Amino acid sequence: MLRIDILTILPEMIEQALNHSIIKRARDAGLVEINAVNLRDFTTDKHHVTDDTPVGGGGGMIMKVDPIARALDALRLANKPGQPCRVILTDPRGEAFTQAKARELAAESHLIFICGHYEGVDERVREHLVTDTLSIGDYVLTGGELPALVMADAVTRLQPGALGDEDAPHKDSFSEPLLEYPQYTRPRSFRGWEVPEILFGGHHAQITRWRRKKQLLRTRGQRPDLWGQFSPSKEDLKLLDEEEPSS
Secondary structure, eight states, X not given: OEEEEEEESOHHHHHHHHTSHHHHHHHHTTSEEEEEEXXXXXXXXXXXXXXXXXXXXXXXXXXXXXXHHHHHHHHXXXXXXXXXXXXXXXXXXXXXXXXXXXXXXXXXXXXXXXXXXXXXXXXXXXXXIOXXXXXXXXXXXXXXXXXXXXXXXXXXXXXXXXXXXXXXHHHSTTSSSSOOOOOOOSOSEETTEEOOGGGGSOOHHHHHHHHHHHHHHHHHHHOHHHHTTOOOOHHHHHHHHSOOOOO
């Protein structure tokens, strides 16, 4: 079972998010253990201070290295002996979090997320205490809790049994560098907007080909960055040359 510890000064925020949807079901089923760990529990002063002014001057506050180090020591000791641990700092300057990274992390046995705050963390945390620094996008948030929850969600849904359809993770966008194909429900017609006729034919091979072609066209048109990473097969190229099926 994968264990995820989220080190934060806002444990209530984390716990609220963990009590819903797929993450809750996965926790209840014993597929993943996710803990909100209060960083203030690892301070030594009576006010439980986790930040300080930057050495050398400057505005804002910086998260201190010593409470984080003590928390990581305790969390590693609580882990099963010999099991490796990935320690991830959420930071907008980090490596971009992708579906490939989610799959990589999903194969681990123990993940610890450090939620940054204020103007960041003491650089010694990044240099000596973490294994990964990850970002969910080129923008700045108030704290690292939302990025940690995003990554925990992406990793949890990849655990065997977490989704009702075992093949679902392999059909998602980014399972290969392609966007997912269009999906529809009933009614067949709504406000003149029609579900493509091919999806009602019951011919599964044709539906599969149609969906694959839509993936290729959507990715090529909407995400040229992903398309540049993709190597279409001969069958893919043949699909792209075919006339569009009736919709």
